[in-house]
Amino acid sequence: MILVWLIAILIFAGAVAPLAARWNPRAPRWIALIATLLDLGLTLGIWAQGGDGSTRWIKQVDWPWLPAFGIHLHLAVDGLSLLLLMLTFFLGAIAVLASWTEIQSSIGFFHLNLLWVLAGIAGVFVALDLFVFYFAWELMLIPMYFLIAIWGHERRQYASVKFFLFTQLSGLLMLAAILALYFAHGQATGVYTFDYLQLLGTPLSRQAEFWIMLGFVAAFAVKLPVVPFHTWLPDAHSEASTAGSVILAGLLLKTGAYGFLRFVIPLFPNAAHEITPVALALATLGILYGAVMAFAQTDLKRLVAYTSVSHLGFVLLGIFAWNPLALQGAVMTMICHGFSTGALFVLAGALQERIHTRDLSQMGGLWNTAPRLSGAGLFFALASLGLPGLGDFVGEILVLLGVFRVSTGAAVAAAIGVLAATFYALRMVQRAFHGENVHHWRIPDLTPREGAAIALMMAVLLWLGLYPQPVFNTFRPAMDWLQQQVNTIVMR
Amino acid sequence: MHRVEIAALLPITITTLTALAVMIGIAIKRSHTQAFIGTVVGLAIAFASVILAGGVPRQVTPLLMIDHYASIFMGLIIVSAAGSALLAYRYFELRDTQPEEFYLLLLLATVGAEILACSAHFASFFLGLEILSISLYAMIGYLKERRHPLEAAIKYLILAAASSAFLLFGMALVYADSGTMEFARITRAETDTWYPLMTTLGTTLIFTGVAFKLALVPFHLWTPDVYEGAPAPVTAFIATVSKAAVFAVLLRYYNSSAGEHAFFVILSVIAVASILVGNLLALRQTNVKRILAYSSISHLGYVLIALLAGRDTGNQAVVFYLIAYSMTILAAFATVTALSGAGRDADEIDDYGGLFWRRPLIGSIFTIALLSLAGMPATAGFIGKFYLIAAGAATEQWLLIFVLIVGSAIGLFYYLRIIEAMFSAAQPVAPVLRPISVAEGAVLVTLAVIVLWVGIYPQPILAVLARR
Numbered sequence: 001m002i003l004v005w006l007i008a009i010l011i012f013a014g015a016v017a018p019l020a021a022r023w024n025p026r027a028p029r030w031i032a033l034i035a036t037l038l039d040l041g042l043t044l045g046i047w048a049q050g051g052d053g054s055t056r057w058i059k060q061v062d063w064p065w066l067p068a069f070g071i072h073l074h075l076a077v078d079g080l081s082l083l084l085l086m087l088t089f090f091l092g093a094i095a096v097l098a099s100w101t102e103i104q105s106s107i108g109f110f111h112l113n114l115l116w117v118l119a120g121i122a123g124v125f126v127a128l129d130l131f132v133f134y135f136a137w138e139l140m141l142i143p144m145y146f147l148i149a150i151w152g153h154e155r156r157q158y159a160s161v162k163f164f165l166f167t168q169l170s171g172l173l174m175l176a177a178i179l180a181l182y183f184a185h186g187q188a189t190g191v192y193t194f195d196y197l198q199l200l201g202t203p204l205s206r207q208a209e210f211w212i213m214l215g216f217v218a219a220f221a222v223k224l225p226v227v228p229f230h231t232w233l234p235d236a237h238s239e240a241s242t243a244g245s246v247i248l249a250g251l252l253l254k255t256g257a258y259g260f261l262r263f264v265i266p267l268f269p270n271a272a273h274e275i276t277p278v279a280l281a282l283a284t285l286g287i288l289y290g291a292v293m294a295f296a297q298t299d300l301k302r303l304v305a306y307t308s309v310s311h312l313g314f315v316l317l318g319i320f321a322w323n324p325l326a327l328q329g330a331v332m333t334m335i336c337h338g339f340s341t342g343a344l345f346v347l348a349g350a351l352q353e354r355i356h357t358r359d360l361s362q363m364g365g366l367w368n369t370a371p372r373l374s375g376a377g378l379f380f381a382l383a384s385l386g387l388p389g390l391g392d393f394v395g396e397i398l399v400l401l402g403v404f405r406v407s408t409g410a411a412v413a414a415a416i417g418v419l420a421a422t423f424y425a426l427r428m429v430q431r432a433f434h435g436e437n438v439h440h441w442r443i444p445d446l447t448p449r450e451g452a453a454i455a456l457m458m459a460v461l462l463w464l465g466l467y468p469q470p471v472f473n474t475f476r477p478a479m480d481w482l483q484q485q486v487n488t489i490v491m492r
Numbered sequence: 493m494h495r496v497e498i499a500a501l502l503p504i505t506i507t508t509l510t511a512l513a514v515m516i517g518i519a520i521k522r523s524h525t526q527a528f529i530g531t532v533v534g535l536a537i538a539f540a541s542v543i544l545a546g547g548v549p550r551q552v553t554p555l556l557m558i559d560h561y562a563s564i565f566m567g568l569i570i571v572s573a574a575g576s577a578l579l580a581y582r583y584f585e586l587r588d589t590q591p592e593e594f595y596l597l598l599l600l601a602t603v604g605a606e607i608l609a610c611s612a613h614f615a616s617f618f619l620g621l622e623i624l625s626i627s628l629y630a631m632i633g634y635l636k637e638r639r640h641p642l643e644a645a646i647k648y649l650i651l652a653a654a655s656s657a658f659l660l661f662g663m664a665l666v667y668a669d670s671g672t673m674e675f676a677r678i679t680r681a682e683t684d685t686w687y688p689l690m691t692t693l694g695t696t697l698i699f700t701g702v703a704f705k706l707a708l709v710p711f712h713l714w715t716p717d718v719y720e721g722a723p724a725p726v727t728a729f730i731a732t733v734s735k736a737a738v739f740a741v742l743l744r745y746y747n748s749s750a751g752e753h754a755f756f757v758i759l760s761v762i763a764v765a766s767i768l769v770g771n772l773l774a775l776r777q778t779n780v781k782r783i784l785a786y787s788s789i790s791h792l793g794y795v796l797i798a799l800l801a802g803r804d805t806g807n808q809a810v811v812f813y814l815i816a817y818s819m820t821i822l823a824a825f826a827t828v829t830a831l832s833g834a835g836r837d838a839d840e841i842d843d844y845g846g847l848f849w850r851r852p853l854i855g856s857i858f859t860i861a862l863l864s865l866a867g868m869p870a871t872a873g874f875i876g877k878f879y880l881i882a883a884g885a886a887t888e889q890w891l892l893i894f895v896l897i898v899g900s901a902i903g904l905f906y907y908l909r910i911i912e913a914m915f916s917a918a919q920p921v922a923p924v925l926r927p928i929s930v931a932e933g934a935v936l937v938t939l940a941v942i943v944l945w946v947g948i949y950p951q952p953i954l955a956v957l958a959r960r
Contacts, residue, residue, distance in 0.1 A: 018852075068954045069882075106849070131878075138869040145908075150915050161908055169901040175878065176893050179885040 002046065003061055003075040003126050006039050006085070007119050014115030021108025028111040032096045035115060039122075040089035047082055047474065056477050058082060065132070070182075070193035074129040079475035080261065080331065081125045084254060087338045088125065090460075091250040092118045095243035097453045098346045102242055102353050103151055110151060113143035114243055121247075124255045130178045131194040133263075134171070137219070137255070141167050144252065147244040148236055153358075159232075159239035166232040170222040177215020181267070184208060200266055213268035217275075220264065223256030224312050226279075227286040234293075237305035238358070242349025245301060249308050250342035254334050257315045261331075265319070266485050272320075273486075279320040280403075280410045286313030287417035294424040300351065300358045303428055304344045307384055310417060311337045311392070317414055318399040324483050326402025331475055333395030336464055340383040340392055343457040347377050350450055351432070354443040360428070365437025370445040374433035376454045383461050385425040386418050391464030500550045500558040502541035503566050504606045510534025511599035518592045528581045531595040535574040535602070542567045554674055557612035557744070560959065561811060565609035565740040568815055572732035573602040575822045575935055579829040580725040582929040586834040587635060594634055598729065601627035605737035614663045614673035617741055621659070621705070624734060625652045631729065632722040644721025651714045655704030662697025665690045675748040695755065698745070705738040708796070709765040712789045716777075719785035724837050727781060728825035731788055732818040739795065743810055746799060759800055763892060766793030767899035774906045781839040783906050784824060787865060790899055791817055794880055797892045801883040808957045809876075809883035815953065816864070816872035816946055823861040823939035827854055830932040847914040854928070855914050857940040864943050866907040867900055872946035 013035035020027035046059060060076040077085065095114060103110050120140025127133035141164060149160035178194070185202040186192035193199070204212065222229045233253075237245050265272050290310030297303035311333060318330025350373060351366075352358050367374040383390040386397075396418060404411040446454065464471065498505075514530045517523075542563055549559035577598055584591035604623030611617045629652070633645030663673070669690035670678050678691070700711065707715040719727050746755075770789030777783045795817075798809035831838035831847075831854065838844075848855030864871035877900065884893040928936070946953060 065949075066951055066954065068951065068958060135869045135874075138874070142863065142868055146915065149912060157912060161905070161912075164908060165901060165904055168904055169897065172897040172900055176881055176885065176890075176897065179878075179882050182882075183885050 001061055002042060003059055003077065004073075006042060006126075007122050009035050009039055010115045010119035010122065014112040014119065017111040017115065018108030021106075025107055028108045029096060029100060032111040032115055033093060036089050036092035036096060036118065040086065040093060043082065043085045043089060046077065047086065056481050060128075065129075069131070070191070070195070071131045072129050072193075072195060073132060074195055075123075075126040075132070076128045077126055078478040078481075079473075080258070080478040083331070083335055083471065083474055084125045084258060085122060087254070087335055088118060088121050088251055091246055091338060091342050094342060094346060094453050094457065095246045097449055098246060098349055099241060099243040100449060102349060106150070110147075110243075113146045114247075116140075117143040117147065117247060118251075121251050121255060125258060128196045129194045130181070130196060130199065130263075133196075134175055134178055137174075138168070138171055140252070140255075141171070144244070144247070147247070148240045151241040152239040152244065153241075154239070155235070156239045159235035162232045163236040166222050166229070167219075170218040170229075173215045174219035175215075177212045177218075180208070180212050180215070184212070196263075196267075202267075204268075206270070209268050209271040210274070213264060213271040213275075216259065216264050216268070220256040220259035223259070224253060224316060225256065225286075225309065226282050226316060227289055227309065227313075228282075230286070230309050233309060234302050234305045237308070237345075238299055238301040242345060242352075245305075245345040245349070246342045249305070249345055250338040253308060253312055254338060257312065257319070257330070257334050260316070260319050261327075261482065265482065269485055269488070273322070276320050276322065279316060280407055283313045283316035283320065284410050284413040284417070286310065286316065287414050288313075288420065291417050291420035291424060295420065295427065298360050300348045300360055300363075300428070300432065301345065302358075303360070303424065304341060304348060307344075307421070307424065308337070308341055310421065311341070311384075313417070314396055314399045314414065317403055317410060318395075321399070321403045321406050322486050323402045323405060324479065325405075326399050327479050327482065328472060328475075329395050329398025329400075329402055331395075331479070332398060332464070332468065332471070333392065335471065336383070336391030336395050336461065339457050339461050339464075340380050340390075343376070343380045343454060343461075344384065346450070346453065346457075347373060347380065350446065355441055360431040362439060363432040363441075364435045364439070365433075366441060366443070367433045368437060369441055370443050372446045372451060374429075376446070376458070377433055378429050379458055380461075381425040381429045383465075385421040389462070389465045391461045391468070394465060394468050497550060497552045499545050500552055501556070502545050503538045503570065504603060504610070506534060506538040506541055507570070507599055507603045507606060510538070511596055511603065514592075514596050514599060518596070522590070522592055524581070524585065524591050527592040527595045528577065531577050531599060532574055534599070535570050535577065539567060539570045539574070542570065551612070552610075555613045555616040556607070556610040558610050561740065561743065561807070562610040564811055564815075564956065565736060566606050568736050568818055569602060569605045569609060569733050572736065572818050572822060573598060573605075573729065575826070575939070576725045576729040576733070578931045578935045579728060579826055580723075582932055583723060583725050583829050583832065586926075589635060589637070594631065597627045597631045597634075601631065601729065602733065605733045608737040609740040611741055612675050612744065614667065617745075618656075618660065618663065620737070620741075622656065624737060625656070625705075628652075628726075628730065628734065631726045632718060634726065635723055640721040641723060642721075644718045647714050647721075648718045651704060655701045655711070658697050658704070659701030662694040662699075662701065665694030665697065667694075669694065675745055678748065696758065699742075699755065699758070702738055702742050703762060706735060706742070706792045707785075707789050708762050708792055709769045709789060712766070712770070715789060716773075716782045716785040719788075720779055720781045720839065724781070724825055724829040724832055724839075727784075728822055728829070731784070731821045731825065735788070735792065736814050736818055739792075739810065739814055743799060743807065747802070747807065756800060759796055760892060763793045763796035763800065764895050766790060766796070767895050768902075771899045771902040771906075775902065777906070778841050779839050780828060780841060780844065780910060781837070783841075783910070784821065787903060787906070788821065790903060791865070793899070794877070794896055797889060797896060798880050798883040800892065801887045801889055803883075803887065805879075805886045806883040808954075809879040811957055812879050812950075812953065813876040816876035816943075819939055819942050819946065820861050820864040820871070820873055823857060823936065823943055824865070826932065826936050826939060827858040827861065830854060830928045830936060831926075833926050841910060841913050844910060844913045846917055849915075849917070854936065857936050859911055859914060860940050860943055862907045862911055864947065866904055870944060870947045872943045872950075874947055875950045 017028040057076040063073040065073045123136030294306035318326040386393045607620030635641045704711040774786035864873035867873045867877035
């Protein structure tokens with residue numbers, strides 16, 4: 001029941017926001033902030049309470065929706081979903097704070113879109129019915145499109161249409177695959193259902209399993225993104241407003257990774273195992289390509305966007321290494337990437353608001369005029385390059401350790417990627433904050449509001465870097481279960 | 493005639509009587525409001541009679557078969573016709589013309605469409621089609637002082653007449669061979685293997701005539717001009733009533749002579765061509781009515797996939813998609829009508845610049861309609877597309893599904909172009925905005941609610957479809 005509330009609160013608050021804007025233009029901001037914080041509180045409550053240990057699922061609801069098709073509103077959280085939900089609402093609140101002064105036009109409609117995209121993402125993370133999952137998957141697309149197309153930067157039209165097209169096309173392939181699975185299961189067992197738990201272990205011929213999996217992989221590979229399908233990402237990230245970038249990088253990409261973990265591997269273990277070499281190759285390619293491209297960028301947001309390609313390569317690598325260490329690393333990287341990259345986009349947005357450019361060559365020497373902002377920039381750049389003691393390091397080192405066991409080549413290549421991260425991250429800090437202040441910028445430093453948001457993210461990253469055990473404990477049952485699924489395949 | 497048969501015929505009878513009543517009313521006193529109210533009330537009663545009379549399938553004379561699907565289609569036709577009538581009132585009010593006879597034509601066209609939906613015989617098929625088409629010629633050219641409507645009417649007249657000729661010749665061939673005009677008996681005559689050549693040829697010609705009416709490629713050339721030239725409420729009528737009625741008869745005919753591989757291949761090719769050509773040609777248009785015209789070509793192509801899939805799922809998917817599509821396209825044309833000033837229809841994309849910011853309600857409703865056409869979730873179009881893909885997947889028509897997916901992706905471009913314009917900061921060059929009337933507002937909001945409701949909770953409609 002509480003899972004329905006989580007989403008209903010966001011939808012309701014989103015619907016109220018434009019109406020409240022007539023009464024007071026500041027009201028939508030507060031409504032959005034309260035709604036996201038309320039949801040964050042509720043998920044923290046679920047987390048503190050924990051499951052009763054009888055099932056993997058900490059909370060569950062299962063209501064009939066369209067019984068004619070065997071569609072149920074089946075929502076559930078396990079440790080993995082719960083962590084991602086917390087990330088969603090945390091970054092949601094950050095996104096509201098980050099756009100507090102940036103968004104000045106049609107504030108009500110902006111927050112409607114912001115809250116509804118969060119609702120869609122939350123829906124993706126809790127759906128255990130493939131129809132509901134697809135519904136939420138597509139639903140988050142429209143508000144995201146508006147967030148980019150209306151409040152974005154110069155080339156927002158191009159970026160938003162490209163984003164929409166990539167996701168929608170791959171999404172429809174997934175829909176076809178979902179339906180194929182639905183009928184395959186129905187014909188084999190006589191039960192026509194979209195329920196994930198029932199669809200697990202559907203007997204499929206080798207070929208059918210491969211093609212159906214490919215439909216799912218198409219959707220997730222575009223979102224993650226896996227390298228040849230990533231071209232929408234730099235455009236969308238750099239043209240979106242700050243809140244849009246934070247949500248895109250921090251959350252939307254995670255839905256792709258989540259899709260691999262929740263659906264591709266458990267539903268199609270054999271076929272997924274077969275494509276391991278390709279996945280590993282594409283993952284390492286992504287790590288290196290993202291790093292090299294990031295190094296070459298002069299647009300600050302574009303740079304950060306390419307670092308996402310690189311980091312999400314680690315996630316894919318971890319998922320397809322098929323061992324517990326790497327899996328834990330992948331999940332850890334997903335979470336930490338949300339905080340570190342989200343924070344970098346917040347800082348890039350704060351900079352753009354002050355100096356009206358994202359061009360690194362226009363910056364330089366900002367440390368003297370805005371020390372807190374620059375210091376924060378350095379902190380998150382270090383997190384991003386994987387400095388020990390911060391969260392990202394934990395994730396990446398686990399992925400590397402796990403991958404090393406299965407493929408030395410991939411591990412070495414990925415390690416080179418970590419090295420490359422040092423170059424682009426430090427170059428970014430150097431170009432933006434150090435050196436001569438040739439353009440004589442005199443800008444206000446972080447406001448208390450921005451400072452609080454940034455400080456919170458720093459604290460979380462430090463905590464994840466120094467004492468990640470509670471997080472591991474949370475997603476352990478989910479990962480153990482996944483590992484069992486995997487073992488039966490790998491052993492064979 | 494038995495009493496229950498009379499009851500089953502009620503929707504058609506009531507619509508016909510309404511037409512008569514409106515005609516007599518006009519003869520006594522010319523009053524736009526009176527004709528309008530008479531029409532809407534008559535259609536409302538006809539709709540109620542559909543619900544009351546719908547039930548057991550009933551063959552009324554060899555000509556008409558009033559079964560479950562016929563009832564659903566008649567309901568859809570009446571609702572769409574009423575929607576068009578509600579839109580027409582203000583539209584013609586603003587234009588210096590005598591609008592009363594328009595409602596007469598609209599009612600007659602509706603009668604034709606209802607007969608088509610029930611027809612199980614070549615005679616009723618042809619009669620219904622001609623009643624519908626002849627009324628449409630006059631409706632399209634109703635604003636006779638203007639050039640575009642007249643041009644559109646002549647185009648429609650010539651092409652529809654040509655297609656009727658095809659249809660008639662096809663029927664003659666089938667009749668010559670099988671000796672019957674009843675759909676059901678044609679199949680029964682040929683139980684095994686292959687149709688004789690003449691029947692095959694005849695059916696092909698019949699499909700050609702039907703494809704003209706449905707504007708399927710390669711018989712689609714009239715569509716953009718007629719959609720653009722016709723007054724917006726009439727375009728709405730063509731896009732909903734005429735398409736649904738002709739598809740109803742196609743569904744019945746195809747199901748009665750189903751299982752024919754020759755037709756399967758031909759119809760598959762037509763479906764693929766319609767989806768791709770319709771979507772691709774829409775890309776370059778700058779006129780909203782033309783975009784919707786080309787998009788209708790592709791949407792009818794989508795529906796063909798479900799028709800080809802056959803079985804219960806396929807048939808239900810056809811009906812569901814047509815309902816979803818009709819409500820959505822009606823909402824779209826309602827927006828166009830509501831924005832059209834006295835001078836011309838608001839049909840250029842530029843007319844929609846910044847619409848959302850100036851008119852949030854209309855802008856939102858048009859956005860919902862376009863998103864539904866694009867098949868986004870929480871709209872009727874999504875469930876419709878889902879149903880189509882499900883029908884295709886159930887019979888493993890992977891190629892057709894793939895074409896549908898590619899077509900939908902192309903379609904996004906032009907739907908998003910209109911949406912982009914509405915949400916942009918641009919102002920239209922020559923604003924043609926006017927305040928909307930209460931009826932228009934009511935139609936718009938009702939349709940938007942229907943589109944969303946069907947998209948989120950289609951269970952009631954699914955239940956009706958599943959009932960046999």
